[in-house]
Amino acid sequence: MSAAALAPVLQKLYGNERSAYHLTADYTWGWTQQESIQAATEALGWKTVNNVLTPLAQTDFSSYIAPVLNSGADVLVLNHYGGNMVNSLTNAVQFGLREKQVNGKNFEIVVPLYSELMAKGAGANIKGIVGSQNWDWKLEDEGTKAFVKSFGTKYGFPPSQAAQTCYAQAMLYADAVERAGSFNPCAVAEALEGFEFDGLGNGKTLYRADDHQCFKDVLVVRGAENPQDEFHLVEIVEVTPVGQVTYAPDHPMFAGGELGQCNPGA
Amino acid sequence: MGILEVKDVNKRFGGLKALSDVNLSVQENTVHAIIGPNGAGKSTLLNCLVGKLIPDTGSVMFDGKSVLGRKPFEINQMGISRVFQTPEIFGNLTVMENMMIPLLAKRDGAYRLHAIESIDHEKDLVETAEQMLKDVNMIDKRNMHSASMSRGDKRRLEMAMCLVQNPKLLLLDEPTAGMARADTNNTIDLLKEIKATRDITIAIIEHDMHVVFSLADRITVLAQGTPLVEDLPENIKGHPKVQEAYLGEAH
Amino acid sequence: MGSFILQILNGLDKGSAYALIALGLTLIFGTLGVVNFAHGALFMIGAFCAVTLSRMLSLSFEEVDPTKTDFLGQPLVVKTPYVYDWFGPEAGAAIIDWAVPLAILMAIPIMIAIGFIMERGLIKHFYKRPHADQILVTFGLAIVLQEIVKANFGANPVPTPAPTAFQGSFDFGIWLGFDPNIIIYPYWRMVYFAFAAVIIGGVFAFLQFTTFGMVVRAGMADRETVGLLGINIDKRFTIMFGLAAAVAGLAGVMYAPINSPNFHMGMDFLVLSFVVVVVGGMGSLPGAVLAGFLLGILESFASMNEVKSIIPGIDQIIIYLVAIVILLTRPRGLMGRKGVMED
Numbered sequence: 097m098s099a100a101a102l103a104p105v106l107q108k109l110y111g112n113e114r115s116a117y118h119l120t121a122d123y124t125w126g127w128t129q130q131e132s133i134q135a136a137t138e139a140l141g142w143k144t145v146n147n148v149l150t151p152l153a154q155t156d157f158s159s160y161i162a163p164v165l166n167s168g169a170d171v172l173v174l175n176h177y178g179g180n181m182v183n184s185l186t187n188a189v190q191f192g193l194r195e196k197q198v199n200g201k202n203f204e205i206v207v208p209l210y211s212e213l214m215a216k217g218a219g220a221n222i223k224g225i226v227g228s229q230n231w232d233w234k235l236e237d238e239g240t241k242a243f244v245k246s247f248g249t250k251y252g253f254p255p256s257q258a259a260q261t262c263y264a265q266a267m268l269y270a271d272a273v274e275r276a277g278s279f280n281p282c283a284v285a286e287a288l289e290g291f292e293f294d295g296l297g298n299g300k301t302l303y304r305a306d307d308h309q310c311f312k313d314v315l316v317v318r319g320a321e322n323p324q325d326e327f328h329l330v331e332i333v334e335v336t337p338v339g340q341v342t343y344a345p346d347h348p349m350f351a352g353g354e355l356g357q358c359n360p361g362a
Numbered sequence: 363m364g365i366l367e368v369k370d371v372n373k374r375f376g377g378l379k380a381l382s383d384v385n386l387s388v389q390e391n392t393v394h395a396i397i398g399p400n401g402a403g404k405s406t407l408l409n410c411l412v413g414k415l416i417p418d419t420g421s422v423m424f425d426g427k428s429v430l431g432r433k434p435f436e437i438n439q440m441g442i443s444r445v446f447q448t449p450e451i452f453g454n455l456t457v458m459e460n461m462m463i464p465l466l467a468k469r470d471g472a473y474r475l476h477a478i479e480s481i482d483h484e485k486d487l488v489e490t491a492e493q494m495l496k497d498v499n500m501i502d503k504r505n506m507h508s509a510s511m512s513r514g515d516k517r518r519l520e521m522a523m524c525l526v527q528n529p530k531l532l533l534l535d536e537p538t539a540g541m542a543r544a545d546t547n548n549t550i551d552l553l554k555e556i557k558a559t560r561d562i563t564i565a566i567i568e569h570d571m572h573v574v575f576s577l578a579d580r581i582t583v584l585a586q587g588t589p590l591v592e593d594l595p596e597n598i599k600g601h602p603k604v605q606e607a608y609l610g611e612a613h
Numbered sequence: 614m615g616s617f618i619l620q621i622l623n624g625l626d627k628g629s630a631y632a633l634i635a636l637g638l639t640l641i642f643g644t645l646g647v648v649n650f651a652h653g654a655l656f657m658i659g660a661f662c663a664v665t666l667s668r669m670l671s672l673s674f675e676e677v678d679p680t681k682t683d684f685l686g687q688p689l690v691v692k693t694p695y696v697y698d699w700f701g702p703e704a705g706a707a708i709i710d711w712a713v714p715l716a717i718l719m720a721i722p723i724m725i726a727i728g729f730i731m732e733r734g735l736i737k738h739f740y741k742r743p744h745a746d747q748i749l750v751t752f753g754l755a756i757v758l759q760e761i762v763k764a765n766f767g768a769n770p771v772p773t774p775a776p777t778a779f780q781g782s783f784d785f786g787i788w789l790g791f792d793p794n795i796i797i798y799p800y801w802r803m804v805y806f807a808f809a810a811v812i813i814g815g816v817f818a819f820l821q822f823t824t825f826g827m828v829v830r831a832g833m834a835d836r837e838t839v840g841l842l843g844i845n846i847d848k849r850f851t852i853m854f855g856l857a858a859a860v861a862g863l864a865g866v867m868y869a870p871i872n873s874p875n876f877h878m879g880m881d882f883l884v885l886s887f888v889v890v891v892v893g894g895m896g897s898l899p900g901a902v903l904a905g906f907l908l909g910i911l912e913s914f915a916s917m918n919e920v921k922s923i924i925p926g927i928d929q930i931i932i933y934l935v936a937i938v939i940l941l942t943r944p945r946g947l948m949g950r951k952g953v954m955e956d
Contacts, residue, residue, distance in 0.1 A: 148921070149926075182770050190780075192799065213769055435839075435844055435845045446838075
């Protein structure tokens, strides 16, 4: 999903002739994200020089970053999330990758999915880094505005993506329980299957029944070069409509097999 | 009043009574030997004197002050030094460094900046240490790592480390244990010389009767944690109780 | 060849942090006989000394700029650091820029004080208890310390950059006659290596060439005898605990720009440091340093693509693999002595 949203922007910013070096967190999320980014960028004409799996518990990525410049790649894709991403991006910038020229082009770093909490952890290193987000407090819809206003008044800073997710999920769960008339997880799951809603800030959102995947607009963002304050570390480059990122339930890259029987756990 | 006064000392280890009602008076500038069969409580008594063990009851006075409740380093600073059964030296240090430790202890009071100075700044201490090493014929080994020395040399070094502090009371725990006859005689000569040239009181635990009778001014015989007799060496030799408890068993 | 040199550099740099932490751990174990599981927390607190100083230097007064608005649409509050006001914007910015190196000065007394309090207030009471009790109490202390930091600084990493002068990287390759971009290495990581070398050299010099160090070495060999010779070794060992805490803290201060400090960073290093200590040999200071660098270099080599392509995932287990091999072939570690932790 990130890949489908990101690819057109990457093409626009960095062109069709790029060689990418992937560092990927060694677990399911990392693998699938890397696979989809590789597919989407290769469709643009990019080459994939290497994909290196990094241990999830890694904190110092220097030994993985060090060989990148000499690999012939001119883009580094960090398929890392959370603390992994904060550290790997910090290390990559430390190695001076952002200032380097390779193949006659400026070396670029891409983080396919990040949040402003991660941007905050990475500090100035996030400048100019392109990626995608679920939600951002700077969106202009009514749901977002209302949430930012009440959250910001209470805490003195705008809500993070994580805050919005927690809030939205709690609301959705409460609503699903009410509609199902039960706390039974299977009944709640059923109430959410194929559920479509709007107004929580993410735009129109669907929990597809076939594979329980969530589909909504995706934000393409970039680390601000000169943030006006600590709340403007990232800027929204584009909102990719849900239509562009939706895939068929049996898409070979994402299909996860049958959902199986619901087990309520009791 | 002796320089060391042990009164009614008792020490139990669980059900075992290691010392019971021990009374001992060591007179200044004498050599006082404590003998007795294995398990008589000699080492326990010594450990009570240096603060390694605390008696259950009784008192231990040194030079008019109680040693009980003081930490081993404080007791040492009162003027009691101890030589162990097995040489307790610092194998990772050189001979010279080993000698410096007890000398540094002498000024181990309030913290002064010279604690972080190099050894070369302690000229007076170095001179004292060198003189002592000369006295025990070890000056040529000053930069040797002490772990690599012979057992006899280790023993001599340890003795030197105690003597260099100029203790008022020297406690010797079987100083000739495991030594060849020649080394034993050397040690006896060394101790005689120490006794003759210094103001020092020596309390010695020893199995070797040759050593005991060569050195001791008085002898206390300990058996099953209690002093059996205390007397002059010539009276101890033929004492029937001693024969029974100790000498008889030993031979 | 280039990538080989690069990974050696990298291993030395990784090894610097391992060696510093393991050195402090060994100082504590070698003197007090305590396995200090709170040592990683001391490293973390050091890093947060850098964070704190950088925040203190950035303390600002607030002015309302009515021409701009904040995210809630209210007039924007503009913050200006006091140091800008006191020393002028340029000098003020330079002071804030140099917060991390300046934090060294702040961290030394703070870490020594924390070390003293820890030893006198808590760990002292556990000397006569089994190692398992010591491990539990120090591990518990580590959790308490990291929760305190979390409560004050939040759970997120706090970016703490190096001075601008040390940002970016140096092309070693050109210097050695290679093509550009083959061996590049960040300035700050080189600073870290040099710093670690100075600290390690300093600790060894202190132990080797001062009378204080001599007494401590004697005490490490035989604590009881040093006491019987009239030395208050407990006091010196307390000072050594403070010194070990300072070493861990300084390692943390300088590490702050390498990875943004977070409350958990100490735990990330703790397990590794223990492997380093065990491989080096419990109680051996040179062993701790040697093993630190050795494991750093091996870890770097294991993450090379050439190596990973032969044995996938080797980078995840190399450290533990080495530990197992060492313990099977040399149970006392590379430079361990007989009788340590064997009673």
